[in-house]
Amino acid sequence: MNQLNGKVALITGGTKGIGYGIAEQLLKAGMRIVITGRDKDQTYKAAYELTHEGGKVLPLAADVRDYAAMEAVVKETIKTYGQLDVLIANAGVGHFAPISELTIDQWKETIGVNLTGVFHSVKASLAAIKKAKGYIITISSLAGTNFFAKGTAYNASKFGLTGFTQALMLDVRNDDVKVTTIMPGSVSSHFGGRSPEDGKDWRIQPEDIGQMVLDLLHMNPRTLPSKIEVRPSKTSSS
Secondary structure (H helix, E strand, O other): OOOOOEEEEEOOOOHHHHHHHHHHHHOOOOOOEEEEOHHHHHHHHHHHHOOOOOOEEEEOOOOOHHHHHHHHHHHHHHHHHHHHHHHHHEOOOOOOOOOOOOHHHHHHHHHHHHHHHHHHHHHHHHHHHHHHHEEEEEEEOHOOOOOOOOOOHHHHHHHHHHHHHHHHHHHHHHHHHHHEEEOOOOOOHHHHHOOOOOOOOOOOOOOHHHHHHHHHHHOOOOOOEEEEEEOHHHHOOO
C-alpha cells in the first residue's frame, strides 16, 4: 500500500483529537476519507474544516455501538468511493472513577465504545478490507498494558482491545490484511476532559499519531509492526 493516492480510509471518531489528526495526515497523502462521529453536526463541521485543507471527506453520523449503523457506514463508503482500503478504529471514551463510584452506565459506555465498537467496525468492514488487501489499525492506549487506580472500566476496555487486535492480526494475516494496534500515552486532545490548549506541549500531538499511521501504510508489506507503544519523549516535569 505504498501508493496511497486515491486509497480510501474510514476513521471512526474522526471529528477531533487523534482521529482528526490522522485524517489530516491521510488527506495530505492524497487519500479519500470517511469520518464518523455520534453527533451529526460535529461530524459535518469537522469534514468541512478538513476539506478546506484539500481532498475528499465523507462525514457519516454513526455510533460504533450500533452494528447496523456501522454496516450502513461501510455500505455508504463503498457506494461513494467504490472501495475501502484502510480502517482506523479510533472512536473511544474514558470514564475514570473508583469502582465504588463508577456507574453502570459509565461501564457500559466505556466497554461498548472502546471494545465492542471496534469489533463492530472491524466486522462490518472486513469483507471490503480483505478485497482490498488492506490495513486495519486500532487505537488502543498504554492503559491497555498498564493498569492504574480509577481505571477499572478504561483498563478493561483497552486491555481487551489490545488482545482483540493481536488475535485479529493472526486471523487475517494470511488474507494479506495487515493489522496493527497503536498504544499512545499522553496525547494533547480533549479526551478525558483535558484541553489541548493548556500549554502542555510535552504531550504527543494528534498529527504525530497521523504520521505514524502514514509510516505504517508506507512500510514494506513483508514487515508488520503489530503492536506499537508510543510515549511523549519527555514528561510534564522535564
